[in-house]
Structures are given as structure tokens and as C-alpha cells.
Amino acid sequence: xxxxxxxxxxxxxxxxxxxxxxxxxxxxxxxxxxxxxxxxxxxxxxxxxxxxxxxxxxxxxxxxxxxxxxxxxxxxxxxxxxxxxxxxxxxxxxxxxxxxxxxxxxxxxxxxxxxxxxxxxxxxxxxxxxxxxxxxxxxxxxxxxxxxxxxxxxxxxxxxxxxxxxxxxxxxxxxxxxxxxxxxxxxxxxxxxxxxxxxxxxxxxxxxxxxxxxxxxxxxxxxxxxxxxxxxxxxxxxxxxxxxxxxxxxxxx
Amino acid sequence: xxxxxxxxxxxxxxxxxxxxxxxxxxxxxxxxxxxxxxxxxxxxxxxxxxxxxxxxxxxxxxxxxxxxxxxxxxxxxxxxxxxxxxxxxxxxxxxxxxxxxxxxxxxxxxxxxxxxxxxxxxxxxxxxxxxxxxxxxxxxxxxxxxxxxxxxxxxxxxxxxxxxxxxxxxxxxxxxxxxxxxxxxxxxxxxxxxxxxxxxxxxxxxxxxxxxxxxxxxxxxxxxxxxxxxxxxxxxxxxxxxxxxxxxxxxxxxxxxxxxxxxxxxxxxxxxxxxxxxxxxxxxxxxxxxxxxxxxxxxxxxxxxxxxxxxxxxxxxxxxxxxxxxxxxxxxxxxxxxxxxxxxxxxxxxxxxxxxxx
Numbered sequence: 006x007x008x009x010x011x012x013x014x015x016x017x018x019x020x021x022x023x024x025x026x027x028x029x030x031x032x033x034x035x036x037x038x039x040x041x042x043x044x045x046x047x048x049x050x051x052x053x054x055x056x057x058x059x060x061x062x063x064x065x066x067x068x069x070x071x072x073x074x075x076x077x078x079x080x081x082x083x084x085x086x087x088x089x090x091x092x093x094x095x096x097x098x099x100x101x102x103x104x105x106x107x108x109x110x111x112x113x114x115x116x117x118x119x120x121x122x123x124x125x126x127x128x129x130x131x132x133x134x135x136x137x138x139x140x141x142x143x144x145x146x147x148x149x150x151x152x153x154x155x156x157x158x159x160x161x162x163x164x165x166x167x168x169x170x171x172x173x174x175x176x177x178x179x180x181x182x183x184x185x186x187x188x189x190x191x192x193x194x195x196x197x198x199x200x201x202x203x204x205x206x207x208x209x210x211x212x213x214x215x216x217x218x219x220x221x222x223x224x225x226x227x228x229x230x231x232x233x234x235x236x237x238x239x240x241x242x243x244x245x246x247x248x249x250x251x252x253x254x255x256x257x258x
Numbered sequence: 259x260x261x262x263x264x265x266x267x268x269x270x271x272x273x274x275x276x277x278x279x280x281x282x283x284x285x286x287x288x289x290x291x292x293x294x295x296x297x298x299x300x301x302x303x304x305x306x307x308x309x310x311x312x313x314x315x316x317x318x319x320x321x322x323x324x325x326x327x328x329x330x331x332x333x334x335x336x337x338x339x340x341x342x343x344x345x346x347x348x349x350x351x352x353x354x355x356x357x358x359x360x361x362x363x364x365x366x367x368x369x370x371x372x373x374x375x376x377x378x379x380x381x382x383x384x385x386x387x388x389x390x391x392x393x394x395x396x397x398x399x400x401x402x403x404x405x406x407x408x409x410x411x412x413x414x415x416x417x418x419x420x421x422x423x424x425x426x427x428x429x430x431x432x433x434x435x436x437x438x439x440x441x442x443x444x445x446x447x448x449x450x451x452x453x454x455x456x457x458x459x460x461x462x463x464x465x466x467x468x469x470x471x472x473x474x475x476x477x478x479x480x481x482x483x484x485x486x487x488x489x490x491x492x493x494x495x496x497x498x499x500x501x502x503x504x505x506x507x508x509x510x511x512x513x514x515x516x517x518x519x520x521x522x523x524x525x526x527x528x529x530x531x532x533x534x535x536x537x538x539x540x541x542x543x544x545x546x547x548x549x550x551x552x553x554x555x556x557x558x559x560x561x562x563x564x565x566x567x568x569x570x571x572x573x574x575x576x577x578x579x580x581x582x583x584x585x586x587x588x589x590x591x592x593x594x595x596x597x598x599x600x601x602x603x604x605x606x607x608x609x610x611x612x613x614x615x616x
Contacts, residue, residue, distance in 0.1 A: 056461045059324065062468075071468040077456040079323045080470035081316065082346050088313040089320025095304045096276050096326045097457060118316070121309035 022046035024055060028072045035235025037225030038067055040192040041105075041134060044202045046074045048209055049101065058101040059093045061086040063115075065107035066140040084115020087122030090129045094212075101209055103130040108149040109139045112174045116148075119174065126183030126217040130208040133174065133220060136227035137246060144230040148172040151245055156230070171249060175222040179255035185217035187256040191224045191247075193239045204254075216258070224250050261395070261427040264402040264434050265331060265357055266291035269303070272406035273440040274355075275326035276304035278317035280336060283369040284425040285359035288331040301442055311336035315343030315356070322347060322354040322418075323469035325448040325455030327409050331357035333425075334375050335366060337383075344418055345384030348486070349471025351454075353412035355405065356390075357421045359428035362594040370594025371425030373516060376571035379422045380545040387483055389490050391419040391497065392544040394515040398432035406437060413451060415493055422544060424567065426517035426596065499542035500551055504530065508537030510609060511555055513576050514565040515541050518597065522565045525602035536606060544572070549579040556580035561609040565602055566590045585613050 024046040032038045049058050055076060062070040064083035071078035081089045086104035094102040111119050111133050122129065138156055139145040145158040149171050153162040163171070179187040186208050190201040201223060208219035224246050228238040259267070266288050269277060279289045289307060297303035308314040314330045321328035332340065337358045347354055358379065362372035382388045391411050393404045404421050412419040443451065449459050456467040473479040504526055505511065514522040519540040529536040539555055541548050552575075556562065562584050564573040573588040580586050589605035591597045 056458045058458055059456060061320070068472065071466070071470065075461075075466045077458050077461060077466055078468040078470075079320055079456050080350070080468060080472055081319075082342055085312070085316035085319075085343070088308070088316035089323070091306065091308075091313075092276060092278060092304075092317035092319075092321035092326075092328065093324055093457075095306060096321050096324060096328070100458060117309055118313055121313065 022050060024050050024075050025073060026075050030073060031069060032066065033229040035226055035228035035238050036066070037136065037192050037223060038134065040198060041132065041201070041223050041225070042070065042073055044192070044198070044205050045105070045132065048202065048206045049076060052101070052209060054101045057099060059097070061089045061093070061102070061104040063104070063106040063110040065110045067105050067107060067134065068141065070105050084110050084113070085118055086110065086115065087118040087127070087129070087131065091122050091125070091127045094127055094129050101213055103132060103209065103212070105132045106134070107140070108133070108135045108137065108147045112148040112172050120177065120181070123178050123218045123220060124181040124183045128212045128215055128217065130212045130219040130221065132205065133222040134225045135222055135250060136225040136230065137171070138227050138230040140227045140230050151249055173250065175220060175255055178220045183218050184220060184256055185211045185258050186219040186254070188220070188254045189222040189224060189250060189252055191242070191252065193226065193242060222250070224252070259398065259434060260287055260429055260431050261398045261401040261423060262287035262359065262429070263291045264398045264436070265405060266295065267436050268402040268405035269329055270295060270297045270301055271437045271439050272409060273301070273327060273442040274303055274329055274405070274409070275442055276306070276321050276328040277330065278306045278308050278314045278321070278328065279330050280308050280311050280314050280332065282333045282336045284361060284371070284428050285331050285333045285357070287428070288357065303442065311339040312343065315340035318354040318356070319343050319347050319350070319352055322352040323350065323455065324457040325452030327443070329355035329357065329405070331359065333359050333361045334363055334372070337375060338378070341378070341384035344390060345382070345386055345388065346471050347418045348382070348388035348390065349386060350469045351416040352418070352469060353416055354418050355408040355412055355421070356418060357423065360422065360424040362592065368594040369425070371517060371596060372568060372594060373424055373518060373566050374568035374571065375422065376544065376566065376568060379420055380547065380575070388486060389545050391415070391417060391493060392422050393419065394422050394542060394544050395427055396516050396519045396540065398427070398430060398434045401427060402434050402436055411497060415489055416454070417489070422516065424517050494546040497543060498546045498548045498551070500548040501540045501542060503538045505537035505539065507535050509535040509559055510561050510563070510606060511537045511539050511559050512563045512565055512602065512606065513539045513541070513552070513572070515544060515572065518565045518567050521597055521599055522602055524599040525606065528599055528603050529606060534606070534610070547575050547579070552576055552579035553581060553583070556583035559584055561585040561587070561613040563602070563606050563609045564588045565597060567596060568592065585609055585616065587612070
């Protein structure tokens with residue numbers, strides 16, 4: 006049997022999103038980025054927005070998001086993605102504009118841009134990957150690193166006396182007048198992936214319907230940064246992250 | 259009207275698509291005028307008061323990356339904050355217009371006029387090997403005229419351009435003839451002018467675009483840098499602008515830009531009345547700098563006086579260009595003090611006595 010004989014419409018139960026290309030992904034095994042990329046690519050395609058989307062990639066592990074999803078992209082400076090998105094959406098109101106940012110980018114160096122873009126009610130969506138660590142630079146403490154969690158720059162565990170407290174940006178975003186849909190999701194099980202996809206779809210639709218700004222946080226794994234196997238990383242995330250970063254919608258107007 | 263107001267009017271009239279700025283003295287009238295004129299109701303131009311200069315320049319980067327004509331304005335401390343974004347724009351080849359209505363530094367400095375951002379503007383200002391096209395207006399008329407010119411150059415070469423003004427020109431009131439209203443470009447015109455842009459248009463035919471300054475492969479990155487350097491060499495060859503006055507019989511010349519050139523003009527007139535054969539050379543583009551013209555000038559005159567409202571910045575460019583062929587002195591005032599024509603006359607007479615001794 007040839008490949009072509011096997012892959013027929015009646016046999017097809019799953020396919021790679023059409024907007025995902027064949028470039029070799031740089032993400033580590035067990036990392037959540039690949040799953041979220043897939044969801045973003047599927048939703049854009051399903052909404053028929055391929056030629057009307059501008060994605061803004063961050064500085065961090067997702068810096069190369071533009072290599073994997075075949076839409077138009079801009080690669081921002083660290084933390085500045087919401088500023089780029091603001092201009093893109095204001096100048097092209099009929100475009101789907103989203104940023105894709107990690108916790109260091111969004112909740113640390115870009116806190117100002119994030120809060121102000123959300124508070125202005127820019128009709129954009131921010132996809133926020135929270136894995137409680139700086140992945141790309143090699144596992145340093147993030148603003149979202151949990152108390153007690155060990156990283157390269159808090160090797161004895163995060164101590165609030167020295168390092169301050171983990172920041173819940175999504176709770177802050179929910180308080181802002183300009184936000185429409187603010188939610189926290191994960192992608193560690195099939196059920197969670199389906200819910201996360203529905204959340205991304207809702208956020209994208211809101212931003213096209215002039216409802217204001219939208220934030221979808223995805224509590225994510227970083228098996229390399231956490232120094233755990235992919236399976237153990239999922240366990241660790243459920244046991245530790247979900248307690249501090251509670252799942253579900255925080256705001257849905 | 260004020261120079262700052264002229265910038266705002268000219269932006270609307272030349273078909274600018276978006277302005278992104280943050281208030282700072284002495285240029286806040288740009289944003290204030292735009293807010294009062296409400297161009298979003300007439301031409302459709304977007305006006306956004308950003309949360310910081312850092313956000314403003316990144317809005318410029320984002321908007322320029324989609325092929326739109328976008329601008330920002332600020333003053334020295336704010337432009338210092340923008341340098342990261344300007345470097346990204348240069349690296350990713352994103353056009354855009356930045357107006358710097360300079361004030362004295364360093365740091366928070368003063369709100370009074372200065373030209374002490376010359377080095378920052380002409381050397382790139384941020385990280386990496388790049389240059390920004392720098393236009394130096396010396397009148398309210400040129401504040402208006404250089405907006406369209408700045409956009410044209412920025413789009414022609416896919417690079418950020420800067421209008422390097424100062425608090426004198428920004429706040430000064432003069433008569434000005436505003437340009438006629440040009441329509442903003444249609445989507446089709448943007449597609450034609452900016453086939454590289456990241457805005458979704460034509461994606462299925464051309465494949466995906468990414469505006470980025472990032473490249474991890476050093477061999478490719480070197481090629482990208484060489485491409486930028488080639489472009490800068492072309493700009494240096496084609497876009498030098500300057501103006502001369504009283505130069506026909508001049509034995510000495512004053513070199514000055516922006517507001518300093520206005521004061522220097524008065525000093526030249528005073529020197530002429532005294533019978534001194536002195537002329538004025540005014541660089542209009544500070545980058546590219548009129549190197550060949552200055553060199554030629556240095557072979558013709560006995561001495562040059564560079565007048566700037568700073569501690570001596572352009573003087574180094576003049577000395578490099580003059581290649582030791584004439585005496586090159588500097589005169590400047592600092593901290594927001596503007597030079598007096600009498601002081602310039604005295605400084606020029608010192609150049610003359612040094613030249614005669616030599």
C-alpha cells in the first residue's frame with residue numbers, strides 16, 4: 006500500500022494544519038509551544054483569515070514562530086509586541102492582529118506595553134505562554150516563577166524576600182476596562198487542547214468584532230528549563246502551576 | 259505658525275497614515291495640533307498617544323512594517339529612549355519618520371534648545387552598524403517641507419529618516435506655505451510601493467513575509483549587513499543636501515545647521531558689514547554629510563568656524579572632511595543657551611588671526 010492509498014478522505018482522522026509548514030521546529034520535546042502554534046494555525050485557517058492576519062512574534066523561545074506558520078509576521082523587540090500590534094490593527098482595522106508572547110516578554114520587560122494595549126481596548130488578541138521560566142536564555146527566573154521553584158538565577162528556589170512574588174498578569178488584565186475576553190488555559194490533555202482552541206477562536210472573533218482586547222494565557226511546560234521529562238513536566242505543571250494559576254475564564258464580556 | 263504645528267499640518271497634508279507619540283517639552287504641540295485637527299475624520303490618519311516613547315517607536319516599527327506612512331515626534335530624552343526601536347527598524351529595513359525637537363542634556367537636562375543630539379542622530383544611535391537619514395530644518399517652512407521629503411527618502415531606501423530640529427525651530431513662529439493635500443495611498447498603491455510589507459495582501463501568491471532584524475547564521479547576517487552598507491553608500495552618493503550663502507568671494511566660512519545657521523547668518527551679515535569676506539555653508543542632510551563639498555570648501559578658504567549649540571559634535575565631521583586643508587575651529591554654547599551673533603563674530607575673527615599667523 007502506498008502513502009497515497011492510505012491517505013484518503015474517508016481514512017483521514019487527523020491532518021497537519023494547512024498553515025503549518027515543514028520547517029524543522031526548534032522547540033524541545035514536551036514543550037507546549039508546538040501545540041499552541043498548531044491551534045493558532047488551525048483557527049486562522051478555519052476563520053478564513055489567512056490573507057488578513059498579522060502575527061507579532063516576541064523575543065523568547067517563540068521568536069521564530071514566524072518560521073512555522075505561513076502568515077505575515079513581524080518580529081518585535083523584547084516586550085514590545087503589543088505596541089506593534091496596536092499600530093497594525095489601528096492602521097488595518099479589518100486585519101486579525103495577534104501577539105504571541107512568553108512570560109518574560111509579556112509580564113516583565115513588556116508589562117507596560119501589555120497593560121496599556123489591553124487597557125486601550127485595542128482590538129487584538131494576546132496569546133500568553135506562561136511556563137514560569139526563561140526558556141531561550143537557558144532557564145533563568147521569570148516574573149511568573151513560583152515561590153520555591155529553582156532556576157539558574159534562583160538556584161536555591163524563588164524567595165519572595167529576595168525575588169518578589171510571582172506575577173498573575175491575567176488577573177490584572179481582567180481588571181482593565183479595555184479587555185473583552187480574558188482566560189487561562191492549558192494544552193496538556195486532549196480535553197484541555199480543545200478548550201484552549203475554543204478560547205483562541207473566541208478571542209480572535211472578539212478582536213474582529215470590535216469587542217476590545219483579549220488575553221489567552223496558556224499555562225505551559227518547559228521540560229528543558231524545568232529539567233524534567235515531558236511526562237514529569239506535565240505532572241509538575243498540574244501539581245504546582247495550576248494551584249497558583251487557576252484555570253478558566255476570568256472575564257467574558 | 260509654530261514649527262511644531264507646521265509638522266502636524268504637513269503630516270496630514272502629505273498623506274501620513276499614522277502618528278504615534280508621547281508628550282514631551284518642547285514638542286508637545288505636534289500631538290496637540292493633531293488631536294485638535296482630528297485627521298481621522300478627514301484623511302483617515304490615525305493618531306495615538308502612546309504610553310511611552312518606547313511604545314511610540316515600536317508602533318512606528320509595526321506600522322511601517324505593514325507599508326504605512328507612519329511618524330513619531332519627541333525631544334532628546336524621549337529620542338534616547340527610542341534608539342532600540344530605531345535600530346530594529348534599520349535592521350529590518352522598515353521606513354518611518356522620527357522628529358527630534360532637541361533640548362539640552364545630558365539626562366533630563368533642560369527644556370531649552372540644543373543641538374547636542376547630533377552625534378546620536380548621525381551615528382545611528384542604537385546598537386549595530388547602521389545610519390539614519392537626518393534632515394536638519396532651519397525654518398518653520400522647512401519643518402513643513404521635510405515631512406514629505408523624509409517620508410519619500412524613508413520609503414525609497416526602506417530605512418528610518420529623522421528630522422533633527424530643536425526647541426528654537428519647534429517653538430519659533432514664522433509664515434509658512436503648507437503643501438497641498440495629498441490623498442493617503444490606497445491599499446493597491448501600498449502593495450505596489452511596498453511589495454515587501456507584512457500586511458497579508460497577496461500572501462497566497464507570494465508566500466509569508468516577516469519583518470525582522472534577526473538572523474542567527476553569521477554568514478547570512480554578514481550578507482544582510484553588507485546589503486545595508488551598500489544601501490548606505492548609495493544614499494551617501496545621491497542624497498547629500500546643503501545650502502551656501504555669501505560664498506562666492508569668501509575667504510572664511512562658517513559651517514552651521516538648523517537654528518545655529520540662522521544665528522550664523524546674522525553673524526555673517528555683521529562680518530560683511532565690517533568688510534570681512536565670510537560665507538556660510540549649511541548642511542541640510544547631517545547624514546549623509548556633505549563631505550566632498552566641505553573638502554572642496556577647505557581648499558578654497560583660509561579657515562572654517564563650526565557653530566553648533568553643543569560642545570562640538572559636527573566639528574569632527576567637518577575636520578574629517580577638511581583633511582587638514584584649512585583651520586577648523588568650533589564655537590558653541592551649552593545647557594540651553596543659544597549663541598549670540600556677536601560671539602560668533604569674535605570667534606570668526608579668532609579663526610582669521612590664527613590663519614594669518616599660520
